[in-house]
Amino acid sequence: MLKIHDTFTGKKVLFKPIDKNHVCLYVCGPTVYDRAHIGNARPVVVFDVLSRLLRLRYPKVTYARNITDIDDKIIKKANERGISIEELTKETTKFYHEDMASLKALPPDIEPRATENVSNMIEMIKTLLEKGYAYEEQGHVLFQVSTYKGYGQLSGRTLDEMIAGARVEVAPYKKEAADFILWKPSTEDQPGWKSPWGRGRPGWHLECSAMTKAFLGHSFDIHGGGCDLVFPHHENERAQSICSTPEGSFAKYWMHNGHLTIDNHKMSKSLGNFSTVSGLLEKYSGEVIRIALLSTHYRQPLDWTESLLIQARRSLDTFYGALRCLGNQNLEDQKDLVPQVIWDALDDDLNTPLVFSHFHTLASEVHKATGNVNRMEKASALKASGRVLGLLSEDPECWFQNPHNTGAETVKQVEKLIKDRKQARLEGDFFRADSIRDTLHAMKIELEDSPTGTTWRRLCSKVLYNTKNNE
RNA sequence: GGCCGGGUGGCAGAAUGGCUAUGCAGAGGACUGCAAAUCCUUGUAUGUCGGUUCGAUUCCGGUCCCGGCCUCCA
Numbered sequence: 001m002l003k004i005h006d007t008f009t010g011k012k013v014l015f016k017p018i019d020k021n022h023v024c025l026y027v028c029g030p031t032v033y034d035r036a037h038i039g040n041a042r043p044v045v046v047f048d049v050l051s052r053l054l055r056l057r058y059p060k061v062t063y064a065r066n067i068t069d070i071d072d073k074i075i076k077k078a079n080e081r082g083i084s085i086e087e088l089t090k091e092t093t094k095f096y097h098e099d100m101a102s103l104k105a106l107p108p109d110i111e112p113r114a115t116e117n118v119s120n121m122i123e124m125i126k127t128l129l130e131k132g133y134a135y136e137e138q139g140h141v142l143f144q145v146s147t148y149k150g151y152g153q154l155s156g157r158t159l160d161e162m163i164a165g166a167r168v169e170v171a172p173y174k175k176e177a178a179d180f181i182l183w184k185p186s187t188e189d190q191p192g193w194k195s196p197w198g199r200g201r202p203g204w205h206l207e208c209s210a211m212t213k214a215f216l217g218h219s220f221d222i223h224g225g226g227c228d229l230v231f232p233h234h235e236n237e238r239a240q241s242i243c244s245t246p247e248g249s250f251a252k253y254w255m256h257n258g259h260l261t262i263d264n265h266k267m268s269k270s271l272g273n274f275s276t277v278s279g280l281l282e283k284y285s286g287e288v289i290r291i292a293l294l295s296t297h298y299r300q301p302l303d304w305t306e307s308l309l310i311q312a313r314r315s316l317d318t319f320y321g322a323l324r325c326l327g328n329q330n331l332e333d334q335k336d337l338v339p340q341v342i343w344d345a346l347d348d349d350l351n352t353p354l355v356f357s358h359f360h361t362l363a364s365e366v367h368k369a370t371g372n373v374n375r376m377e378k379a380s381a382l383k384a385s386g387r388v389l390g391l392l393s394e395d396p397e398c399w400f401q402n403p404h405n406t407g408a409e410t411v412k413q414v415e416k417l418i419k420d421r422k423q424a425r426l427e428g429d430f431f432r433a434d435s436i437r438d439t440l441h442a443m444k445i446e447l448e449d450s451p452t453g454t455t456w457r458r459l460c461s462k463v464l465y466n467t468k469n470n471e
Numbered sequence: 472g473g474c475c476g477g478g479u480g481g482c483a484g485a486a487u488g489g490c491u492a493u494g495c496a497g498a499g500g501a502c503u504g505c506a507a508a509u510c511c512u513u514g515u516a517u518g519u520c521g522g523u524u525c526g527a528u529u530c531c532g533g534u535c536c537c538g539g540c541c542u543c544c545a
Contacts (some may be wrong), residue, residue: 010475036545043545073543157474157541204543226545227476233544256475259539266539295494296484301477301538311483311495318494321508345485353485357493367509392491430504437506448507457507 002053002347004222006297007230007254008154017221018252022060024216025051026251028208028225028233029065029111031091033077035276038101038289038304039226039267045290046257046298046350047224049389053346056388065108066208067093069115070201076189085191088457089115099277100262102286103293104390112211114202118193120210121202124180124244125195133243137173137249139185139198148239154254155231162264180236182206205236209250213241218248227256227299229311244383257298274306288313288337291391294352302353315356317457319382319392320399322363326379328395337377337384352389359385400457414445418454421447 001031004277017023027047030040040114056458068333078088097107114121125141129132133147145151152158159178170177192199210222218241225234233307241250259266262273280289292312296302333379339362343465346352362382369375386392401411410427417436424432444459 030545031543040545071543097491155540157476160473228540228544230475232542257543257545263540264538299476301486303483305483307495308483314495317508351485353483353493357485360493364510425504428504434505446507449503450508456507 002057003349004253004351007256010156013253014158015221015253017058018219019439020058021394022045023054023058023222024220025054025061025063025224026208026212026216026220027065027108027220027223028229029067029108030092030096031068031071031073032089032096033071034092036096037267037277038262038275038277038280038293041103041228041277042260042293042298043224043257044100045103045106045293047255048103049294049350049414050222050224050255051108052388052390053350062110063108064110064112064212066211067096067111067113068204068207069093069113069284070118070191070207071204086455099281102281104286104393105276105288105290106390107369110215112215114207114211115209117207117214118202120214121206122183122193122195124206124210124213124240125197125202127244128182128240131243133239134182135175137175139200140173140181141197142174142179142422143182143236143240143243144175145180145239146176148243149155150242151178151239152195152235154238155235157231167432180205182233182240192336205233206240208233209237209240209244212250213245213248218245218250218430220251222253222255223251224255224257227276230254230256258296258301260302262304265303280309284309284313287391287394288316291356292317294389295356297353298350305320314438315360316391316399318363319386320360320394320396321385322366323379323392324396325366325375326396328397334380334384335388337381338388339385342385342388346388353360355385355389375385376425399457400455402458410443413442414440414456422454 003012004015005012025047027043030036047063047065051061054061064229067089074088078085081088101107107421125134128143129136129141134141134143134373136142165320183195183197183200183202183206185198185200190201192201212223223234223237238250241248261267262275265273267274276287289312292304292308293302295308295312295315339358342355342358345351345358359382362378362385365378366375366382369378383392417440421433421436423429424436440447440456445458446459448455448457
């Protein structure tokens with residue numbers, strides 16, 4: 001039985017879907033103005049694991065993740081680059097899809113775009129005006145926060161607290177400081193849509209409200225996103241949705257992933273510690289990045305460091321090392337092989353670090369297994385468990401030999417040198433054998449002799465196998 | 472200033488009212504021509520001060536740090 005931490009109640013609760021035959025999950029997606037950074041990737045990977053788990057448990061799952069393609073940052077960036085907004089959002093969306101696919105994140109079932117749902121948003125604003133939750137002022141339409149008693153329930157703050165803590169000058173068109181924009185006017189050079197309140201564009205919070213209603217209905221199971229979205233974004237979404245659609249309850253559960261820091265500092269372009277996914281992929285495989293993101297519980301803060309990635313790579317080496325005995329066989333529909341302890345860890349609010357500790361146990365059991373049947377059984381359990389988390393899907397030999405596109409020429413050369421070394425060893429010329437091994441090591445190739453022959457692996461980074469000297 | 476998280480061994484990171492994961496790194500050993508991989512053994516921890524308790528790292532309170540949010544942000 002899956003238990004999840006629900007932000008609304010602040011507790012770990014048993015997940016009970018609204019409809020056990022169809023689970024709906026909505027996660028806040030990217031604003032497409034720039035390449036995705038590693039912080040953007042965390043919710044994607046976390047909720048990818050959740051969606052995979054849900055799909056194994058329920059007959060139908062609809063996972064929706066929006067693309068925000070209306071936003072002032074987009075306008076600004078497009079102007080800076082001298083390209084059209086459409087060009088920018090199209091390009092950024094394409095890169096986003098590529099980057100997330102590299103991290104083995106499956107695409108969501110639905111990916112609604114804000115620009116394609118403006119009419120839904122306008123309808124929602126109309127309803128909010130009719131019901132007296134919103135007002136129009138100087139071409140803007142604002143949600144009047146004081147009209148909704150439930151405001152603040154999600155983020156756990158009261159209106160008084162917010163007023164006390166307000167540090168921002170109140171815009172002249174606002175009745176009250178906490179009111180937020182549903183619609184704002186656009187100038188000629190800004191993108192805009194016709195509306196009863198003139199040409200303009202929607203406020204940021206509105207799109208998720210309008211799109212969840214359009215695609216998932218007025219009530220759905222889980223709403224996810226980064227913890228920084230709790231306030232104001234999700235608080236505002238919730239207010240809009242519940243006020244405009246009182247027959248629904250909007251999200252039944254709220255899940256938020258913790259933030260990511262880089263070397264203990266908040267990621268920011270001005271500090272120069274901004275890591276894009278594509279940049280990381282130049283040095284590490286997507287699977288290393290994925291397991292690094294999952295190596296800390298999703299609600300905890302995660303400090304992104306080189307050492308984290310090295311450890312992630314090491315863990316994967318261990319796991320793939322244990323899978324070598326399986327060869328390249330596929331394991332379709334083998335979820336029965338997953339040990340109960342791993343299901344239990346996942347069911348406990350996605351305790352992925354605990355899952356990986358069980359992975360290590362399995363890997364160790366593979367090596368210690370006395371009989372081949374036992375060995376294969378443990379290895380299959382590891383492989384099947386990895387599959388649940390979207391990991392360990394590579395062919396193990398490929399993992400070791402070709403994690404970073406070893407060229408065919410290199411492979412040939414390596415095999416030739418291994419043959420030469422074998423000959424030298426047979427002749428008892430260990431000096432020559434060792435010198436060949438040194439040559440290979442300089443090519444970042446490591447050899448492993450075993451009773452059945454010599455295998456090789458490609459070293460991932462220099463630091464990786466030299467931690468003794470560096471730490 | 473307000474609100475919310477968190478402080479676990481050298482590092483990463485789970486868990487728990489008593490039996491204190493796991494990984495990396497360190498030490499010793501086995502295997503190996505030597506390595507690598509693997510296996511065995513092994514040291515080290517719960518910020519701080521009180522309270523509750525037979526017993527707290529775990530519950531409660533104070534305190535000190537750290538981070539996040541309150542403005543765009545995953």
